[in-house]
Amino acid sequence: MALPVEIAEIVGEAREWEGRGWFPPGPQLAVCLSGGKESLKDLTDGELLEVAAARRQTSWAQARELAAIAELAGRRAVGGSEDDPRVLTSHESVTDEVAAALTVTGNAAATLVRLAERLAVELPGTREALEAGRIDLAKARVICDVTESLPADAAERLETAALEKAPAQTSGQLRRRITRMARHLAPEAVEERKRDAVRGRRLEVWDNSSGTANLALCDLPLEDAHAVYNKISAAARGLKHEGDARSLGILRVELAPRLLSGAELPDAARALLVEEPGAAEELSAPQVDDDVAVPALAAMVERRLAHVRARVSLDALPVAVRRAAQRIHDELAERRDAVCQGDDEEHGRPGYRPPAALRREVEERHGTCVFPSCNQPSRRCDLDHTISWRPGPTCRCNLAPLCRRHHRLKQSPGWSLFQIWPGLLIWTTPAGAWYIVRPDRT
Template sequence: MFVTMPAPVGAIANNRRREWEDREWFPPGPQLAICLSGEKNRLDDLTDEELLQVAAAARRQTSWAQARELAAIAELTRRRTADEDSDDTDHRILSGRESVTEEVAAALTVTSNTAANLVHLAERLTGPLAETGEALGAGRLDMAKARVICDVTDRLPEEVAGRVERAALETASGQTTGQLRRRIRRIAQRLAPEAVEERRREATRLRRLELWDTPSGTSDLALCDLAAEDAHAIFNKITAAAHGIQADGDTRPLNTIRADLAAQLLHGVELPEAIRALLTETRDDSAKDGSVGDGDVAPFAPVVAPSGGGDDLRTGAGGACDEFSGDTDIAALANEVERRLRHVQGRVPPRELPHAVRQTAQRIHSQFSEARDAACRGDEEGHGRPGYRPPAAMRREVEARHSTCVFPTCNQPSHRCDLDHTVPWRPGITCRCNLAPLCRRHHRLKQRKDWRLFQIWAGLLIWVTPSGAWYLVRPERR
C-alpha cells in the first residue's frame, strides 16, 4: 500500500500554480507565513485570481496573528489580577486591570483607550466568546467582525450571548461588519429586550462631547452616545435648514452647509440669524479649510527615545557635574542612559529583568543627583522652592518642557495635568528637576509599587513597568 504524503513547504513555494490554486482552505500559521513571504518579490508573476488568493491568505494570517496578540494580553491580565483583592482597592492607586491596560498601551504604542478595548476584547475572546476567538485564530473571521460580536453580546445574559454568538458565527465569514451587526442586533433584541434596553440606558447616561485632532490639521467634534431619537432629531433639523439654505442659492455641498450651520449654533447664534449669516457672508474657503491663525497651537505628542544607542560617556562621581552642566548635553545624557539600560536588558534572565532594570534606573538616577542639583543651583532662581506647590513661573517652565503628560503614550495636555513630584515631596523637593506633568490616571499609575518613575535630569524621565520594560521620555524643549 502506498501512502501519499503532503508536499514539503519548500516544494509548494517553488510551484506557483500549486501554491495559490484553490487555496481558500489553507489554514493560517507558520506554513502560510512562509508561502506569503515567498511571493513578496514575484507578485507580478501571478494571475488576477491568484493575487486575490494571496490577499485573502494574508488577511487570514493577520487574523491568526491578532488572535495570538489577544491571547497574550489575556494571559498577562490573568497574571496581574490573580492576587488582587477587589474589595481592598485604593482609589488613589490604579487597579491591577488598569495597570495592565497602561502596560499594554506602552508596549504596543497605542492610547489608553485603545489598550483598554484590547484588554476587554482579549478577556472576552478567551472566555465567554472563546468560539469567536477560535474562529479568529483560524482565519474564518477578521478582527473587525470579532469586535462586532463582542460589542453586541456585551452585558447580555450568558445563555443569550451564547446563542447570539453561535448565530453570528454561522454567517459571519460571508457578511460585512454592517450586515453582521444588523443581523445579530435583531437577534439580541428578540432574545433579551430588557438587557438591550438597560445597556442603551447605561450608554446614554455616559453621553459626552468629544474633541480630537485629525492628521490634516483640523479637529473633529462629536456628541457621543446620545439617545437615538435625540441624535436623529438634531441631525434632521440641521439637515432641513441646510436644504433650505441650499435652495436659496448656496452652491456648496450639503455636508459643508450642515457643518457650518452646526458651528454657528454651537457658538450661540440663534437659528434664523445663523441661516441669514450663511446666506450673506462671503467666506474665504482656503482659510476655512485649514489655515492656522496666529493664536492656534499645534498639537503635540509625547516624545520617547529612539531605538539607537549612544556614546559611552565618562560619568563617574567626579566628572558627572562637569560633563552635564546644562540642557545642551541632554541628548548625550539620554543616549548614555539608553545604552546602560539596553546593556542590562540584553544580559539579564527574563525572570530577573524587572528588578535589574529598576535597580539600574535607580543607580543612574542617584549617580547624576549631584550634577542635577548643581545645574539647578547654577540657575539664577536657585535649586528648589519652599513648600509643596510650585510657583506659577516654575509651572509654566515645566509645562513648556513637556506639552503633554509624560507617560509615553498619553496625549493629555500638560495644563490639564497634575504637576507631580517625581520623588514624593519630603524627601523630594519642589524644583524643575523633580516636577513633571502627569494626568490624573497616570499619576495614580505611578503610585503603584510595581511601576517606577525616575527623573534623571530636568525633563529626562524613565518609566519602568512591572515586566521590566523601560521607556525613556525626553524633554521637548531643550
C-alpha cells in the same frame, strides 16, 4: 529553508499562489506566504487576489495576541491586592503592562484586555472563528460590543447566530443584523445598556494631522441625535432650494457651528444666504462721488458672479446668479442708503413721482434706457422704481430710466433687475446670464 512535502507540492512555479485562498492560517501558511516570487508586480491579477490569504493569517496572529493577553491577565489576577487603595488593581496593572509592551495608549490597552478576556471566557466561538481566519478583528469586536452586558444565555444565542453569517458580511452589516437580534432577545438589558451609555454622553474634540479638528457629540439618545441631524439637514435643503450652490454636507457643517454658538436656526440660515460661497472679498465701497467707486464695484460684481457660474451646474445657474445678485444688493444696503440719504432725515422723497430735479439727475446719469442693448433716450422712458415703490423709495438709488418695452421685460418671469449702487445695475436673465449696466456719469 526546506518546505514540508505537502506544502512543496503546491508551491511549484506553475502554482505559486494558486489555491492559497483555502489554505488554513498558521505556521504553514506563513511559510507559503513568505516563499515564491520576490516582487508582487510579477503576479497576475488572480494571483494578487490570492494574497488575501494573508488576511486570514493576520486574524490568526491577532487571535494569538489576544490569547496571550488573556493568559497574562489571568496570571496577574491570582493573588492580586484588589482592596488596597494604595496600589492599582490587578486589572489596572495588567492594562498598563500591555500598554507599555505594545506601545499603545491606556485606552487602547484597556480595550484589548477586555476583548481578550471576553474571547477567552464568554465568547469561545468568536475566538475560534478569529483564529481560523473566518472573521477578522473588526467583526470580533462587533460581536463583543453587541453581546456586552447581555444575559449569558442571550449572549450565547446571539454569538451563534452572528457567526452563521459573519464571514460573508461586512462589519457594518453584521452590527446592524445582530443589534436587531439583541433587542429581540434581551430588550431590558439593551435598554439598560443604552441608559448607561447616555449617562456618559459627552462632547469630544480632537485634532487631525491636516491642521483641522473633529467635534463630536457622543452617546446621545438615538432620537435626539437623529432629530438634531434631521433639523440641520432640513435647513440645508432649504438653502439648496434657495439656490445655494454648496453641497448638503458643506451646508450642514456651515450651520452646525453657528447653532452651537447660540444663533437661532432662522438667523443661521439667513446668514448663510447672505454669504457668497468661497468669496472672501470685502464689499467696502468708496464714497459715491469718488471716480473709483462704480468701476471698483462693477469689477467686484463681475468676479462674484463669475465665481458662482464656475461652481454650479447649468440647470442651477439661473437661480444661483439671481440669488448672488440679491446678496450683493443686500450686503451693500446699509452703506448705499447712508451715502444716498446724506444729511436728510429720511431716505428718499415723499410720494411716487420724483421731483423735477431728481428726474433730471437720473436722466443725466443714464442717457438711454438701462437695458444693455436699448438706445431709447431716457427722456422718453419711464422713470422706474427698481424696487417697486413702497417698500422701494423714490430716490436716486432706486430710480432708473426704462423704456416701456423693457419696463415690461423687467416684470417678466425669469428676469430680475438690481440697483446695487446709485446708477450701477445688474440684469439677470432666465438662462442665468447677467449684464452690468454702469452710469454714464456718477
